[in-house]
Amino acid sequence: MIRSARRTAGVVALALLAAPGLTACSSSGSGGGSPSGTVTVFAAASLKESFTALGERFEKEHPGTEVAFNFNGSDSLAAGIVGGAPADVFAAASPATMRRVTDEELTAGDPVAFARNRLAIATAPGNPHGIDSLADLAAPGLKVVLCDGTVPCGAAARKALTAAGVEVTPASYEQDVKGALTKVRLKEADAAVVYRTDVRAAGDTVEGVDFPEAAQAVNAYPIARLEAAPNPAAAEAFVAFVTSPDGRKTLGRAGFLAP
Structure with missing residues (x-):
């Protein structure tokens, strides 16, 4: 309620x-x-x-x-x-x-x-998988979560991935950006494409990685x-x-x- x-x-x-x-x-x-x-x-x-x-x-x-x-x-x-x-x-x-x-x-x-708002990649603190770009999200074995394509963060992520020429098979699609970020915070995922504002709000519980294609998917x-x-x-x-x-x-x- x-x-x-x-x-x-x-x-x-x-x-x-x-x-x-x-x-x-x-x-x-x-x-x-x-x-x-x-x-x-x-x-x-x-x-x-x-x-x-x-x-x-x-x-x-x-x-x-x-x-x-x-x-x-x-x-x-x-x-x-x-x-x-x-x-x-x-x-x-x-x-x-x-x-x-x-x-x-x-x-x-x-x-x-x-x-x-623009996107960023959220990883665990210290970025243990060394993610530096959208292309890194396609690495074998990496668990990536995205927002569902019906919500704005998901549509923006898909636009950015297309601009980068990157294909990602996500471990899950989440119903909102907070759900995607929570997967990373709980270590249920290695990375998520979320908004930079959500990375900032999460403080030291995640680390943010900027990528240039985010400029083409600003909401x-x-x-x-x-x-x-x-x-x-x-x-x-x-x-x-x-x-x-x-x-x-x-x-x-x-x-x-x-x-």
């Missing part, structure tokens, strides 16, 4: 579709005045650390608000929104994923790009208020906060590139 910015966020649950009371404390209407109540944000898994920090700041700057996050693969979040899951804001890891929502006319206005991140937002005033305020200079500074410190 969705939890507060002050707690670990959950995943999309079918129960959301049958939970009319979830946003009972949200403000109604989109008029002026200070936002209040709960604003529910569906955000790509790679945004977890930076958006959690932004949510805490938003709550402090807007007393009486609470940001409830649902972090997951962008495709799963888009499917939930199209299926009727109650949410105020959607932040996706690619324009293609956002189009699944805009094509259904479920956003209030055009989405706004607020950040970009832009769009954000939008949803048309059926239960709390439109707070949703608009949160989108404005994320896209503000202060919001972008927070994203920059997490390793995101400017939009």
Whole structure:
């Protein structure tokens, strides 16, 4: 289930579709005045650390608000929104994923790009297999994990691998970038192609390897208020906060590139 910015966020649950009371404390209407109540944000898994920090700041700057996050693969979040899951804001890891929502006319206005992200290879600390390039991921016996091709990190990884002319048979495909990174952290995989921001957030539990082909697979991140937002005033305020200079500074410190 969705939890507060002050707690670990959950995943999309079918129960959301049958939970009319979830946003009972949200403000109604989109008029002026200070936002209040709960604003529910569906955000790509790679945004977890930076958006959690932004949510805490938003709550402090807007007393009486609470940001409830649902972090997951962008495709799963888009499917939930199209299926009727109650949410105020959607932040996706690619324009293609956002189009699944805009094509259904479920956003209030055009989405706004607020950040970009590029890939890196995550290995165990010390890079014990000496991985220096995408080509090294094709080494016999090396256990590599990728994000599923339906999610932005997987589509970007496939684009980068194609650009490098490298064929990789992954040990597994993960449903979001955090799942791929966790395989490396738990030593269930030797390497994973993830975002540089996730490598940074993982600290010394992994080591990151940059590769030039990542420049050809940079993902832009769009954000939008949803048309059926239960709390439109707070949703608009949160989108404005994320896209503000202060919001972008927070994203920059997490390793995101400017939009």
